[in-house]
């Protein structure tokens with residue numbers, strides 16, 4: 001009996017910890033992840049690899065949307081999905097500026113990078 005109680009407590013603890021870690025990792029909210037959101041920036045692929053590439057309208061529209069939540073935007077730009085698609089985070093953080101998004105969070109720290 002006592003073993004069962006311990007087991008139930010252990011399960012409850014594990015569930016609590018995993019729920020807590022999912023919430024704290026939710027830069028983009030509870031229902032999505034930065035890696036998921038990174039797929040929305042597919043139109044930004046070339047602009048995130050070449051600082052001189054022109055940034056497409058659809059890319060800017062997505063960046064503007066994500067930029068309403070700067071910590072999410074940063075998490076997306078630094079995500080493994082973005083890196084695996086060839087994005088250079090240092091170049092990616094310049095996209096909001098290249099889109100001339102007036103409401104972009106200038107000076108926001110994206111990991112080791114600062115939004116221009």
Ligand SMILES: *[C@@H]1O[C@H](CO)[C@@H](O)[C@H](O)[C@H]1NC(C)=O
Pocket residue numbers: 050051052
């Ligand atoms: C972008 O343009 C600058 C200035 O013309 C040049 O120095 C730089 O090498 C170019 N970068 C790329 C990735 O083509």
